[in-house]
Amino acid sequence: MPSSTTTTRDPGLRFTCQPGCTRCCEVKGYVYLSESDLPRAAAYLGLSAAEFERRYVYRTRHLLRLRKPRHSQCHFLQGGGCAIHPAKPTQCRLFPFWPELVGSRKAWRETARWCPGIGTGPLIQIGTALETAGEMREAYPSLYEDD
Numbered sequence: 001m002p003s004s005t006t007t008t009r010d011p012g013l014r015f016t017c018q019p020g021c022t023r024c025c026e027v028k029g030y031v032y033l034s035e036s037d038l039p040r041a042a043a044y045l046g047l048s049a050a051e052f053e054r055r056y057v058y059r060t061r062h063l064l065r066l067r068k069p070r071h072s073q074c075h076f077l078q079g080g081g082c083a084i085h086p087a088k089p090t091q092c093r094l095f096p097f098w099p100e101l102v103g104s105r106k107a108w109r110e111t112a113r114w115c116p117g118i119g120t121g122p123l124i125q126i127g128t129a130l131e132t133a134g135e136m137r138e139a140y141p142s143l144y145e146d147d
């Protein structure tokens, strides 16, 4: 319907994680850890940080990421859930309020195609979403240093 006033509904930033869903743990990609994620996850599993790193982490000069098992995206995706849920890495905890998603309507809409929580639940204030995205930047400075 042509109109001089916009008829496009702005869905805003709505999000509620859906019970039982693990889609974001299954999409292709890396799971990065902040320096403080590592000892927290280790302690949750009753391991030393060094042992956790030896078993599960790949460290580069500027980044830490979980090693990938051969047939899934994440070692900790077990029995339909996250085996380290209370101590999961920052990027998992903050999804989908990542800077690259909050800052791009297109990226947000594309992510909504596979994340069933996007577009549901209460409207999230943009300030709150940006604050959460800022937490991502702080946790992973080398991933966002060129922004």
Ligand code: SF4
Residues within 6 Å of the ligand: 016, 017, 018, 021, 022, 023, 024, 025, 095, 096, 114, 115, 116, 117, 118
């Ligand atoms: S894909 Fe979306 S709804 Fe599903 S677990 Fe991840 S954040 Fe929650």
Ligand code: SF4
Residues within 6 Å of the ligand: 024, 025, 031, 074, 075, 076, 077, 078, 081, 082, 083, 084, 085, 088, 089, 092
């Ligand atoms: S650490 Fe947990 S939440 Fe993060 S990708 Fe792995 S299973 Fe999913």
